[in-house]
Amino acid sequence: MDTNTPKGNVFIQWLKSQRAAVDETAMGIADIPGYGRGIVALRDLPKEHTLFTIPRNLVLSMRTSSxxxxxxxxxxxxxxxxxxxxxxxxxxxxxxxxxxxxxxxxxxxxxxxxxxxxxxxxxxxxxxxxxxxxxxxxxxxxxxxxxxxxxxxxxxxxxxxxxxxxxxxxxxxxxxxxxxxxxxxxxxxxxxxxxYGEQPDEEAEIxxxxxxxxxxxxxxxxxxxxxxxxxxxxxxxxxxxxxxxxxxxxxxxxxxxxxxxxxxxxxxxxxxxxxxxxxxxxxxxxTARLFYDDEHVLRMMTVHEIKAGEQIWNTYGDPPNSDLLRRYGFIDVTKLESPLSGAGNPADIVEIPANLVVEAATKHTTSKTQDRVDWWLEEAEDDVFVVGTDCELPPEMVSLARLLLQPKAEWEKTKAKGKVPKPTMDTTIAAIAMDVLQSRLKEYPTSVEEDERLLADESQLGFNRKMAVTVRLGEKRILAGTLRELQIKFSKEASKRKRGTDGAAGKGKKARQ
Incomplete structure (x- = not known):
């Protein structure tokens, strides 16, 4: 990987002229396929090795620009x-x-x-x-x-x-x-x-x-x-x-x-x-992390050993592919863990707007919901619910569904207490959740199976379309997986109840004999 590029060399020399320090024996700037420019190790690096330091006054912002x-x-x-x-x-x-x-x-x-x-x-x-x-x-x-x-x-x-x-x-x-x-x-x-030496005053920023x-x-x-x-x-x-x-x-x-x-x-x-x-x-x-020194410099230091030739990573959280694509123009694909399978981004999420929960819940109640929705937005402030690759329903989504189903007297008590209902699941809430997940799946133009077939022959896809298909497939897998988990859980509970009912009926018949 070529790190001896004119742009990179000029940039590093400029940094040095601005009192930055760069260990050019340890790292270099390179163009990396799929990632754009990045930094790679030029030799084996130990943990806690300083890669570079940047003076705080070298940041470019509305405060530092004239x-x-x-x-x-x-x-x-x-x-x-x-x-x-x-x-x-x-x-x-x-x-x-x-x-x-x-x-x-x-x-x-x-x-x-x-x-x-x-x-x-x-x-x-x-x-x-x-x-x-x-x-x-x-x-x-x-x-x-x-x-x-x-x-x-x-x-x-x-x-x-x-x-x-x-x-x-x-x-x-x-x-x-x-x-x-x-x-x-x-x-x-x-x-x-x-x-240095500046004393706090009444005009200091919060x-x-x-x-x-x-x-x-x-x-x-x-x-x-x-x-x-x-x-x-x-x-x-x-x-x-x-x-x-x-x-x-x-x-x-x-x-x-x-x-x-x-x-x-x-x-x-x-x-x-x-x-x-x-x-x-x-x-x-x-493999590297940014530290702040008392000398008003930012210091990039290794936090793990790095082998020569490896890209040096400074991971800013674990964003889902939707955010990676929107911000950087690339995606991250690795092995997914249970309950999902295949390849994708384990940090993927799906956003579910609260209005889908309201629409699904109204099919199960005759109560007017607008006052409850307004109260929810004031108290809980959640108008979007996030589901991840663990395929678990957000507790807040369950609480909203329960709120919308409450009898009038119970609703009045909830308002008086000022606390949202506990996220307790039952068959009705499960039915609402499954309705919501199915409605959200319908918002995509293709199915999970169709997208999997498209990616199976990705050579036929352009770069942008491949990125888009991967992002939407990741979201749909979460929705389908969450729906599947709900169906499995409540079909098992229904079977248990049926066996319990049948057992009780059998014992009753024997008693009468």
């Missing part, structure tokens, strides 16, 4: 650039346009200049994703609306910062999508840190970090994934991929799904971190 200050904070807010990713997108476009006068001029050439993500697919390929969790999360229309109503008017208002003769080539919709995709796939969520607090770094994440950098123990813990994505792509589209998570509210926390974003992730695989 554009917001030049533009003026009042005007920045007037155009809505302080919300979501739109401001960071504009900062990146502007910084790149500055050429060598920008602090990050050596960073942009190493970033991807194209993506295989659904954001760039044509309508025919997107149709293959019908029914999956990907479709409603792409947000292309909303992103384009933000470009037209926020970014472009802001650019046109300041010809001194954005020369008119550069607008048609630099500040375009295509480049807007490119920068947005770079953020989606590579951004970190970095809380503001204090300068959640800002110093050398003794936790910093949340999101590489995604979305949506992009979250890494908690704990300065107190210098350890990074990877969690689910939410932070920069939730404060990013969704927020850029005017949506904020994480209002309750104060850590991820400020879009100014979303940042591009040179070199750290080069490491790829794979399910249940992590």
């Amino acid at each position: 554009l917001p200050q030049k533009f003026g904070q009042a005007a920045w807010k007037k155009f809505g650039l302080h919300q979501g990713w739109i401001g960071l997108i504009l900062c990146m476009l502007w910084e790149e346009a500055q050429g060598v006068s920008s602090k990050w001029h050596g960073f942009f050439p190493i970033l991807p200049d194209g993506f295989d993500t659904p954001m760039f697919w044509d309508d025919a390929d997107l149709e293959e994703l019908k029914g999956t969790a990907v479709v409603d999360k792409i947000g292309k229309d909303d992103a384009e609306n933000n470009f037209k109503t926020k970014l472009l008017p802001a650019v046109e208002s300041r010809p001194d910062l954005f020369p008119p003769d550069t607008v048609a080539t630099t500040y375009t919709l295509e480049r807007h999508h490119l920068m947005g995709s770079r953020i989606l796939s590579r951004s970190f969520h970095v809380l503001r840190w204090k300068a 959640g800002e970090a110093d050398a003794s607090s936790v910093l949340n770094v999101d590489v995604a994440a979305s949506e992009s994934s979250v890494m908690d950098i704990d300065a107190s123990n210098d350890e990074v813990e990877n969690t689910t991929a939410e932070a920069a994505d939730s404060a990013g792509h969704e927020a850029e589209n005017g949506k904020d799904d994480d209002d309750d998570d104060d850590r991820y509210e400020d879009p100014a926390d979303v940042a591009m971190v040179p070199m750290a974003d080069m490491l790829n992730g794979r399910f249940n695989t992590e």
Whole structure:
């Protein structure tokens, strides 16, 4: 694998000029089939070996770019650039346009200049994703609306910062999508840190970090994934991929799904971190982790031994294929565990909207459900339920079904207590759940069997279609597996009840004899 590439060499030299440290004997940047650029080990590496360190002031964000200050904070807010990713997108476009006068001029050439993500697919390929969790999360229309109503008017208002003769080539919709995709796939969520000697004051931001607090770094994440950098123990813990994505792509589209998570509210926390974003992730695989040093640097260190030639993995949680495809343009396939079988992503999930539960439950009750639904959304706040490859029904979904079936008197008691019903299963709840699963399966254009046949001869599929079929098959297997598990469980219970009834009847007859 060739790690001696002109782009990679120039990038590393630029990093060094910015006071970063890179162990060039230990690692190299390479183009890896199926993953794009990644980092590979050049020799056998022991555990706890430092691969590189990056100064904290080298991250690129709305805090570190000089554009917001030049533009003026009042005007920045007037155009809505302080919300979501739109401001960071504009900062990146502007910084790149500055050429060598920008602090990050050596960073942009190493970033991807194209993506295989659904954001760039044509309508025919997107149709293959019908029914999956990907479709409603792409947000292309909303992103384009933000470009037209926020970014472009802001650019046109300041010809001194954005020369008119550069607008048609630099500040375009295509480049807007490119920068947005770079953020989606590579951004970190970095809380503001204090300068040396800075004392806390009344204007300090909520959640800002110093050398003794936790910093949340999101590489995604979305949506992009979250890494908690704990300065107190210098350890990074990877969690689910939410932070920069939730404060990013969704927020850029005017949506904020994480209002309750104060850590991820400020879009100014979303940042591009040179070199750290080069490491790829794979399910249940992590050989390097990011640490935060007291010297205000980020340190990438091995957490396992790595053999020469192996790709170095820094896995940001274990995202399902739907998220991997949407963010990065690739999927992860390995052996599935029971109750599923075959190949797929063990982290795959299916999202089930609450309205399907409501529709199924109304077939089993004459009670009006709207008041109960409103109460549920206020108390439980769950309008989407997630099923994983363990094929187990979410307790919250069962609780909602029970709530909708409660007699009026019991419903009144539930309201008074302010607690959702316990997720207790019975034959009626099982029937509702099976109805929901079957309805959700109907949202896909093909069956499990049809998709399995398509993938059996994948040479006939184009790249995008293969990705789409794999994603939707993974989701359908979960639905079909969960349905199968329910049917098995309740058919066994029905048999037990029948045997018990027959036994009781037999004993009764003997007694009468």
